[in-house]
Amino acid sequence: MKKILITGANGNLGTAAVKKFLDSGYRVIAVARSGSRLGFAVGHSNFELHQVDLSDENASALFIKEAINLYGAIDGALFTAGGFAMGDIDNTTGADLQKMFSLNFETAYFMMRPLFTHMLQKGYGRIVFIGARAALEADQGKNSLAYTLSKSLLFTLAETLNAAAKGKNVTACVVAPSIIDTAQNRESMPAADFKKWPTPAQIAEVLEFICRNADSPVRDAVFKVYGNA
Numbered sequence: 001m002k003k004i005l006i007t008g009a010n011g012n013l014g015t016a017a018v019k020k021f022l023d024s025g026y027r028v029i030a031v032a033r034s035g036s037r038l039g040f041a042v043g044h045s046n047f048e049l050h051q052v053d054l055s056d057e058n059a060s061a062l063f064i065k066e067a068i069n070l071y072g073a074i075d076g077a078l079f080t081a082g083g084f085a086m087g088d089i090d091n092t093t094g095a096d097l098q099k100m101f102s103l104n105f106e107t108a109y110f111m112m113r114p115l116f117t118h119m120l121q122k123g124y125g126r127i128v129f130i131g132a133r134a135a136l137e138a139d140q141g142k143n144s145l146a147y148t149l150s151k152s153l154l155f156t157l158a159e160t161l162n163a164a165a166k167g168k169n170v171t172a173c174v175v176a177p178s179i180i181d182t183a184q185n186r187e188s189m190p191a192a193d194f195k196k197w198p199t200p201a202q203i204a205e206v207l208e209f210i211c212r213n214a215d216s217p218v219r220d221a222v223f224k225v226y227g228n229a
Contacts, residue, residue, distance in 0.1 A: 001046070003074050004211060005067070007031045007054060007111060008081030010038060012182045013130065016200035017078055020208050022047060029067060029074070031081075031111075054081055054107035064114040076126035076211040077115055079108035082151075088143050096146040104150035109157065116161060119170045126211045127161065129154040131176040133226060155222065162219050173210060173221040177203055178229035198227035 004021050008014040009030035015037045021028050027046045030038065031054070041047040052063045067074060083103035087096055108129055119125025132151040134141030141148030154174055161172040179185055181197035203225050210223070 001025065001027050002076065002211070003027045003029060003071050005029045005031070005074055005077040005111075005115070007077075007079050007107065009049065010034050010036060011080060012180065012184075013177075013200045013203055014078075014080040016204040017080060017207050018047070020201070020204035021211075024208055024212070026211075027071075029071075031063075052111075054111060055102055057106075057110040060110035061114045064111060064118070068118055073122055074115060074118065075124065076128070077112065078128045078130075078207055078211075079112065080130050081107045082130065084144065084147050086144050087146055089145055092145045097149065100146040100150040101153075104147065105153045105157075108154065112157075112161075116165075116170070116172075120165060120168060123168050123170070124214075125170040127158070127170075127172040128207055128210055129158055129172065129174045131155055131174040131222070133176055133178045133224070133229075136176055136222075136224070159220055166219075169215070171216070171219055171221070173218075173223065175203065175206055175210075175223045175225060178226040181227075196228040198225050198229075202227070 004026045006014055006017050006028060009018050010032035018028055018030055018038060018041055022041060022044055030049045031052050033051060035049045038049060053059045085100060112127060131154050134144055134148045135151040135155060158172040158174050177198055179197050181194055181199045186194055206223055206225055
């Protein structure tokens, strides 16, 4: 049974990923501040929920060490934790940049770093970052500058990890959604055509596909999940 780590597990995408991976027979190690949306998983023999301060590098590293000691191996990791903020260049301060950097990059990097070393030693692993269309298309990101810049770092990080893991069955990729069909996004954009947006469940299907392919030759992959947006 593959063991999968999911951060931001109580969010819209994280919740969908937990459900998809449990339904697909994985052991899910979920990390979130709350389990308010995860009632469906409570009591499941292959599910556990942990509270970890993802902004704390030491706490993140300790958690990964304890998880490896407990399970012997972690096969994949989905870093869905993050945050969003509007603001063009005229309205984006250094503090805004730091906040988005912490939420979208450091929360992934701090936990990924010891996990990547573990995967290299084991010779197998799948690391999946959640990017954004805005980080790939400048016109999409001009009004959310701090968010866009923080997400863009994940693409570079994935490429760097793949270079370091060359010759081993360890890969990092980025899934880049467009606007995700969530209640929050519908409320903030009531005039939009929601049917064009990908749902969290559809994105979770892509996440499971990535982790399912144990011998995939694909490296440096960017999965654009835009729906019809």
